[in-house]
Amino acid sequence: MNYKVIVCPDKYCRGITIIRKETKTTTCRECDKSYDLEDYKISYETNNHEEAIEARTQLLLKRNDESEENIGEFTTRTISKKETDKESYFS
Numbered sequence: 507m508n509y510k511v512i513v514c515p516d517k518y519c520r521g522i523t524i525i526r527k528e529t530k531t532t533t534c535r536e537c538d539k540s541y542d543l544e545d546y547k548i549s550y551e552t553n554n555h556e557e558a559i560e561a562r563t564q565l566l567l568k569r570n571d572e573s574e575e576n577i578g579e580f581t582t583r584t585i586s587k588k589e590t591d592k593e594s595y596f597s
């Protein structure tokens with residue numbers, strides 16, 4: 507099973523959705539609008555659901571930290587699995 511973490515093409519939304527299979531159109535979980543899958547930015551791909559969730563979490567943190575222009579840079583980076591990062595954010 508292949509999971510993809512995708513970012514909504516709407517610049518006012520930037521909702522992050524995890525999909526399990528590729529379909530022609532995908533509905534953003536945050537704004538509830540449908541877009542072609544190719545309009546989404548695919549930020550992360552994995553066979554592991556846990557990893558997909560972790561990737562989404564990291565992206566959400568990233569989105570809060572940085573301006574939307576910088577989200578793309580995150581795609582090439584390896585996502586840290588350190589739990590300490592998350593803890594420090596929520597504390």
Ligand SMILES: [Zn+2]
Nearest residue numbers: 514519534537
């Ligand atoms: Zn959206």
